[in-house]
Amino acid sequence: MEQITILEGRQKQVFEKKTGVEQLDISCDTSSLSGSVSQRACVFCGSRVVLYPVADALHLVHGPIGCAAYTWDIRGAVSSGPELHRLSFSTDLQEMDVIYGGEKKLYHSLIELIEKYKPKAAFIYSTCIVGLIGDDIEAVCKKVAKETGIPVLPVHSEGFKGTKKDGYKAACHALMKLIGTGSTEGISKYSINILGEFNLAGEAWIIRKYYEKMGIEVVSTLTGDGRIDAVRRAHGASLNVVQCSGSMTWLAKEMEQKYGIPFIRVSYFGIEDMSKSLYDVAKHFPDRTDIMEAAKQVVSEEVKELYPSLQKFKKALSGKKAAIYVGGAFKTFSLIKALRSIGMSVVLAGSQTGNKDDYARLKEMCDEGTVIVDDSNPVELSKFILEKEADLLIGGVKERPIAFKLGIGFCDHNHERKIPLAGFIGMYNFALEVYQSVMSPVWQFAPRKGVKV
Amino acid sequence: MKHAKTATQNACKLCNPLGACLAFRGIENCVPFLHGSQGCATYIRRYLISHYKEPIDIASSNFHEETAVFGGSHNLKIGLKNVSEQYKPAVIGVATTCLSETIGDDVPGILREYKQEFKNGSPMPVLIHASTPSYQGSHIDGFHAAVRATVKTLAEKGARENLINIFPNMISPADIRYLKEILEDFQVPYMLLPDYSQTMDGGPWGEYHRIPPGGTPASVIAMAGSARASIEFGSTLEASKSAAGYLEDAFGVTRYHLSLPIGIKESDKFFSLLETLTQQDRPEKYNDERRRLVDAYADGHKYVFEQKVIIYGEEDLVVGMTAFLSEIGITPVLCASGGKSGLLRKSIKELIPDMDDMGIKVREGVDFVDIEDEAQLLKPDFLIGNSKGYTMSRKNNIPLLRLGFPIHDRFGGQRMHHLGYRGTQELFDRIVNTVIEQRQNASSIGYTYM
Numbered sequence: 040m041e042q043i044t045i046l047e048g049r050q051k052q053v054f055e056k057k058t059g060v061e062q063l064d065i066s067c068d069t070s071s072l073s074g075s076v077s078q079r080a081c082v083f084c085g086s087r088v089v090l091y092p093v094a095d096a097l098h099l100v101h102g103p104i105g106c107a108a109y110t111w112d113i114r115g116a117v118s119s120g121p122e123l124h125r126l127s128f129s130t131d132l133q134e135m136d137v138i139y140g141g142e143k144k145l146y147h148s149l150i151e152l153i154e155k156y157k158p159k160a161a162f163i164y165s166t167c168i169v170g171l172i173g174d175d176i177e178a179v180c181k182k183v184a185k186e187t188g189i190p191v192l193p194v195h196s197e198g199f200k201g202t203k204k205d206g207y208k209a210a211c212h213a214l215m216k217l218i219g220t221g222s223t224e225g226i227s228k229y230s231i232n233i234l235g236e237f238n239l240a241g242e243a244w245i246i247r248k249y250y251e252k253m254g255i256e257v258v259s260t261l262t263g264d265g266r267i268d269a270v271r272r273a274h275g276a277s278l279n280v281v282q283c284s285g286s287m288t289w290l291a292k293e294m295e296q297k298y299g300i301p302f303i304r305v306s307y308f309g310i311e312d313m314s315k316s317l318y319d320v321a322k323h324f325p326d327r328t329d330i331m332e333a334a335k336q337v338v339s340e341e342v343k344e345l346y347p348s349l350q351k352f353k354k355a356l357s358g359k360k361a362a363i364y365v366g367g368a369f370k371t372f373s374l375i376k377a378l379r380s381i382g383m384s385v386v387l388a389g390s391q392t393g394n395k396d397d398y399a400r401l402k403e404m405c406d407e408g409t410v411i412v413d414d415s416n417p418v419e420l421s422k423f424i425l426e427k428e429a430d431l432l433i434g435g436v437k438e439r440p441i442a443f444k445l446g447i448g449f450c451d452h453n454h455e456r457k458i459p460l461a462g463f464i465g466m467y468n469f470a471l472e473v474y475q476s477v478m479s480p481v482w483q484f485a486p487r488k489g490v491k492v
Numbered sequence: 493m494k495h496a497k498t499a500t501q502n503a504c505k506l507c508n509p510l511g512a513c514l515a516f517r518g519i520e521n522c523v524p525f526l527h528g529s530q531g532c533a534t535y536i537r538r539y540l541i542s543h544y545k546e547p548i549d550i551a552s553s554n555f556h557e558e559t560a561v562f563g564g565s566h567n568l569k570i571g572l573k574n575v576s577e578q579y580k581p582a583v584i585g586v587a588t589t590c591l592s593e594t595i596g597d598d599v600p601g602i603l604r605e606y607k608q609e610f611k612n613g614s615p616m617p618v619l620i621h622a623s624t625p626s627y628q629g630s631h632i633d634g635f636h637a638a639v640r641a642t643v644k645t646l647a648e649k650g651a652r653e654n655l656i657n658i659f660p661n662m663i664s665p666a667d668i669r670y671l672k673e674i675l676e677d678f679q680v681p682y683m684l685l686p687d688y689s690q691t692m693d694g695g696p697w698g699e700y701h702r703i704p705p706g707g708t709p710a711s712v713i714a715m716a717g718s719a720r721a722s723i724e725f726g727s728t729l730e731a732s733k734s735a736a737g738y739l740e741d742a743f744g745v746t747r748y749h750l751s752l753p754i755g756i757k758e759s760d761k762f763f764s765l766l767e768t769l770t771q772q773d774r775p776e777k778y779n780d781e782r783r784r785l786v787d788a789y790a791d792g793h794k795y796v797f798e799q800k801v802i803i804y805g806e807e808d809l810v811v812g813m814t815a816f817l818s819e820i821g822i823t824p825v826l827c828a829s830g831g832k833s834g835l836l837r838k839s840i841k842e843l844i845p846d847m848d849d850m851g852i853k854v855r856e857g858v859d860f861v862d863i864e865d866e867a868q869l870l871k872p873d874f875l876i877g878n879s880k881g882y883t884m885s886r887k888n889n890i891p892l893l894r895l896g897f898p899i900h901d902r903f904g905g906q907r908m909h910h911l912g913y914r915g916t917q918e919l920f921d922r923i924v925n926t927v928i929e930q931r932q933n934a935s936s937i938g939y940t941y942m
Contacts, residue, residue, distance in 0.1 A: 043700060046574055071530050073554045074571030075578070081531025103590045103626035104500060105507030109535035112883070125883075131500035132627050137594055148499035167529055167591040168627070171560060198529035199555035199591060417549050418578055421700040436538050440547040444697045486698030 043422040048072045052413040056405050067393055067413040070202060076416045078364070078437050079391045081198035083166055084110075085206020088454060089286050090162050090194065090213065092237045093265035094118035097158035099128045101145050101176065102166025106198075107131075114454040115239040118264050123158055132168065142174045149183045149191065159267035160190040162213060170197030190267070192216055203366075204285060204392050211290035214261065214270060218294065221268060223275025229324050230256035232276045232300075234291055235283030236307070238263025239454060242461035246307055249317055249462065253333040255324075261287065274298040278323050280305055280316070285367035285392050306369060307461035308469070309377030310345065314338045341463035349381060352470040355478050357382035362429040364412070364420055364438055365452055368393030368401060374433060374452070375404055381470050386427035389415050417441055431477050446485025448476030502860035502883060504804055505830025507626035509587045510536045511635030511662065513550050516585030516620070518686020519642060520707035523581045525551040527568055527599060528589025543898040544665075544692040544906050546704065551575045551584075555591055564597045569606050576610075576617055579702045582710055583618045585638060593625035618710055620645045630831050632806045635662050636726075636733055639685055643716055643735040649743055650718035656769060657722035657745065658684045659735050660911075661752060661808055662897065665693035667911045674912065677775045678766055683716050684708060685735065693906040717743040721769055723762075726808040727751040727839035728831075751843060752808050752911060754919070755816030756785060758843070759912050781913035788917060789820060792924040797821040799927060802870065804828040804863055804877040805896045807836045807856070809910075813876060813895075814852065815843045816916060822923070824852055825870045832857035860884055874926055879905075893926050895919065 045053055051066035071077035083100075087110050090098065100107035107129030118124065130136075130144050149161060161183070165176055176193045184191040192213040196206050231250065236243045243263035250257055258276040259269035279291045279302035291302035303323070305316035317338060321331040361383050363374050368390040375385050388401055389412035401411055410423045417437075424432060424445055432442035435453030442449035450472050452460065460469045509526055513536050516524040526533045533552035540548045551574075553559075553567040568586070575584055588599060603619045610616065622641040624634040639659060660671055668689035675682040690706025697704075716722075722736035722745050729749075731737030736747040748769075753762040759782075763774050799822045803813045807829045814824045829836055837854040841847055847854075853870075855862065864884040867875070874891040875881050879900040885892035899905025909915035928942045 046578055048570075048574070070556050071552075071554045072570075072574060073567045074525070074551045074574030076533070076549045076551050076575075077530055077554065078534070079530055080534040081529045084531050084534070099499065103507060104503050104505060104630070105510070105532065105535065105590075105626045107500070108503045108506050109539050111502060111880070113538075127502050129500045129503060130498075131503070132590075134625070134627050137590070137627050144498060151497065152499050152501075167555075167560075167589070168594045171591070171594045198531045199560050200557050202530075417547055418700075418702065425700060436541055437534070440541055440545055443545070444547055445700070446696055485696050 043418055045419060046072060046075055049075060049419075053410065053415070053419065055410045056402055056407055067395060067398060069414075071414055076418070077414055078416060079414060080203055082201050082203065082206040082209065083164060083196040083198045085203035085286070086164055086194045086196035086210040087206070088114070088237070089207055089210035090262060091124055092116035092118070092262045093162070093267065093270070094124045095121040095159045095266050096123065097128065097152055097156055097161040098124060098164070099130065099148060099152060099161060100164045100166060101130045101141065101169050101174070102132055103168065104129050104131045106164070106166045114237070115457050116237045116263060116454070117241055118238075119244070120266075123156055128152055137168060137172055140172055140174055141169065142179050145174065145176070145179050146183065149179070150186070153183070153187045153189065158189065160192065160217065162192050162194050164194045164196050166196070167198040170200060190217060190220075202392065207286040208289050211287065211293065214290060215293050217267065217270045219271070219274045219298070221271025223272050226258055226272070226275035227256040228277055229254060229327060229330065230258050230276045231278045231280050231320060232258050232273045233260040233263070234279050234281040234302070235287035236260055236263045236461070237283075237454070240457050240459040242307070242459045242465065245459055245462035245464060249337050250320065252337050253317065253321060253330050254327070255320060255330065261290065274300065276300060278303065278320065280320055282307055283367055284369045304369070306373040308370065308373035308465065310342060310380060310463065310466055311376050312373045313461075313463060313466065314342070345463050345467055348467055349470050352474040353380075353382045355474060359383045359430040359477055360386045360428060361431040361433060362387035362420070362424050362427070364389045364415060364432070364434045366391045366435070368397030370452065371401060372404060377466060377469060381473065383431070383473075385409055386429050387412070387420070387423045389413060421445060431473060446482050446487065448473065448479065448482070450476060497862070500859045502880070503830055504828065504859050504863065504880065505630035506539070507631060508624040508629055508634035508637070509589050509626060510539065511631035511633065512585065512587035512622045512624045512638035514540065514662065514688065515635045515638035515642070515686045516587070517548065517691045518688040518707055519583050519585065519713070520709040521582035521703050522707060523549060523551055523575050523579050523584050523703060525553070525571065525575060525584050525586045526589055527553045527564055527586055527597065528555055528591040530554045532589045539898065542900045546692050546694060549579070549703075560591065560595055563595060564592050565602045565605070568597070568599070568602050569609070572606055572619070573610065576614060581617045581703060583620060585620045585622065585642070587622045587624045587634065587638060589624070590626040593623065599623070618645065632662060632808070632831055633733070636729060636735075640733065640735045640738055642685065642713060644738055646710055646713040647717035647739060647743065648714045650715065652720055653681070653715060653718045655681045655683060655715055655719040657716050657719045657736065657739065658682055659722060659724040660684065661725040661729070662806060663752070663911060664906055664908050665689040666907045666909050667915060670909060670912055670914055674766070674778070677777065678770050678772065680766075680770045683712050683719060685713060685716070717745065719745050721746045721748055723748045723750065723765060725750055725752045727811040727842070728807045728833040728835040730835070751815060751839065752812030754812035754910055755819050755916055756782065756913070757819055758812060758815050759916060762912070778913060781917070785913050785917050785920070788920055792920065793821065795924045795927040798823065799874070800825045800870065800872045802826040802828065802863060802867055802872045802875050804875070804881060807831045807833055807839070809896050810836065811839045811843065814840050816919065818844050818850065818852070820920065823850055825872055826863070826866050827852060827854045828858050828863050828866070829856055830858060864888065874930070891926055891930060893922060
């Protein structure tokens with residue numbers, strides 16, 4: 040087979056774990072290399088994914104049509120009430136707007152959309168060219184806020200001004216402006232905010248239920264099944280519980296500084312991490328031993344039901360090999376553990392946006408010979424899938440066809456999934472999906488290594 | 493009083509660069525390359541993958557802040573070099589974005605410099621540049637811009653060959669395969685562009701392919717200038733924006749301009765043209781296809797007669813579908829498009845002169861909220877168009893018959909036929925079944941014969 044090499048500018052973002060060999064620190068937190076077909080998106084994407092689930096807000100994309108069209112109803116972030124987030128609004132800038140400025144169009148768009156849809160707040164996303172033509176979005180937002188009486192928040196998400204992570208930050212910045220504007224009256228001392236949980240396929244509801252069973256009050260979920268009024272009173276919670284650390288750690292730190300709310304990092308994927316996320320919250324309230332008791336109760340009930348049902352999958356999947364390439368590194372840690380619990384090993388682990396600490400931890404967790412990549416691309420992913428003879432790839436939409444072309448199973452662990460993978464039930468769904476894909480008889484027809492079947 | 497809308501709500505169009513990327517995938521050994529932010533390439537890949545279910549690599553020059561200030565020349569060159577090294581392409585199709593267009597990058601100039609600077613390196617791919625600012629037009633304009641730019645870059649003058657160019661517009665991989673079959677059956681050499689029938693709907697890989705197999709080779713596109721004629725589908729596609737228009741101007745290759753051949757009348761025009769150009773009768777197999785279709789029309793006519801539909805999508809698809817629907821007795825009470833060529837009404841009128849008497853309404857430059865408003869007034873029996881109409885279909889309880897692009901909520905959009913007798917047959921069957929299913933569901937008796 041033809042040798043596939045790693046691009047010169049990317050060699051520091053790929054390494055293989057080998058003992059006895061001195062290894063370079065992985066280089067990350069950098070912009071993608073021009074021409075390398077990164078699987079990443081842009082600043083706008085980062086902001087859009089974080090704020091998208093806020094269901095009673097108007098999300099207006101200020102720019103040409105593409106950015107709004109490609110993000111119309113693409114996430115499985117569900118709402119228990121209003122569904123304004125599932126519509127797509129754009130100022131649809133035309134050539135003349137680019138020449139003469141888009142402020143007027145933005146103003147009129149906002150006024151008419153707010154009148155029609157009566158949102159609780161509006162988020163205005165700037166896209167690439169808005170950053171160039173110099174529209175004063177702040178001024179337009181202020182004016183509209185004054186006239187309509189709702190918060191109108193600019194999100195500075197010009198695509199080229201950084202990476203997806205900067206987009207997360209811009210979104211958190213907009214959220215910070217809302218937090219602290221609502222009343223905290225009646226909020227229990229034993230209360231939390233769930234941060235970085237987007238309610239894909241109803242996952243936030245599952246998690247929320249566990250915490251409520253423990254006697255914990257969930258003040259707000261940022262941003263899954265999100266509501267503006269809940270965001271406004273988030274500063275009344277005693278603890279921030281941060282999942283998807285890439286997107287929300289900044290917000291947690293800001294809230295810690297401004298409101299003195301401590302935060303912990305958790306993950307809801309896999310039995311081990313899911314249980315830990317309940318215990319860690321319980322530990323935060325040591326004066327109430329009943330909370331810890333309730334946490335133990337939840338875990339024991341759930342595991343008792345889950346464990347036997349996993350054995351069928353474990354038996355079938357034992358010894359199979361997985362490749363993981365997802366957005367955030369934190370998810371990778373959980374996935375490695377979850378896969379091990381169903382008998383699978385990990386031969387490739389990587390993320391779009393991990394940082395140095397993340398990769399150090401990954402290296403520690405991984406088995407000998409595991410390849411670790413930052414901001415990878417289809418050529419590299421294919422190379423390692425083939426070289427390491429993976430049976431499964433875990434990723435998002437862009438990774439899916441790579442797996443299927445190469446004739447291996449795939450598990451969608453991205454925003455579009457329709458099946459909850461968080462929580463104990465999520466672990467069952469995850470194992471089931473992996474099992475159904477890896478064990479499918481269709482792979483018998485896939486040509487392997489150039490051999491015709 | 494109702495005000496004119498300012499904001500676009502649930503757009504019935506996509507942006508210019510998407511069309512260009514799809515068109516470039518129809519050239520053999522070609523990598524599409526977007527000169528702009530990383531997000532453009534990623535979003536477009538995701539969107540195309542969800543329809544075609546194929547790996548779709550689109551490179552990006554990945555603008556940063558400094559790039560936007562100082563110009564994208566440096567990034568573009570590094571990007572081209574990296575793509576050349578990693579993909580070893582024969583062609584790189586560079587399309588611009590709103591960002592690089594707004595800062596005014598001179599892409600042709602940068603490509604010339606690049607060729608000069610790297611001429612002694614590895615084999616130099618052909619570099620094509622299409623100008624596709626997203627603040628102009630929609631995805632279909634980007635598609636045509638890329639096809640025209642490809643021909644402009646590659647076509648050469650030569651002695652007249654017995655070759656027919658065919659520019660089929662943005663159609664499904666299955667449609668492309670059918671067109672190729674027809675041309676092969678006529679035993680006429682052809683140059684079809686773009687041909688993504690295999691790159692966007694191919695087989696499994698025993699080993700890694702940098703670029704999926706398939707597509708029109710650059711060497712074949714080079715012959716386009718010496719072809720005897722070009723056939724171009726697309727009623728609203730003007731010669732000044734089209735590949736065939738360019739070939740006519742530059743090389744005197746006659747441009748035959750047809751609407752998308754959907755329905756018997758428009759398919760007849762296409763087959764007749766092929767007969768004229770090749771001086772031979774169509775193979776009997778196509779008469780058989782046509783006969784079966786006429787027979788099916790007879791069998792199904794009562795189900796469809798005087799049904800009212802709304803058809804939406806790219807303007808040329810809407811024109812073709814309108815011609816077909818009107819010949820089976822269905823009234824397209826609204827022909828709608830997010831595109832805005834200014835030619836939609838005129839093109840429909842050319843095919844259906846009594847359109848106004850028939851109650852056919854035409855609207856360009858609309859979004860799905862506009863179409864939904866119309867639907868509530870016009871009360872169509874069903875909707876015909878891509879998956880993005882599902883939101884209004886569900887909300888208003890009007891069935892949706894899916895076709896075109898994108899099909900994101902059904903399986904096999906890439907294998908759906910639309911063109912010629914075969915495509916029309918498939919569409920007719922699906923339409924009749926939509927009506928039957930509706931009646932069956934609405935019946936309290938539960939007939940097993942319908």
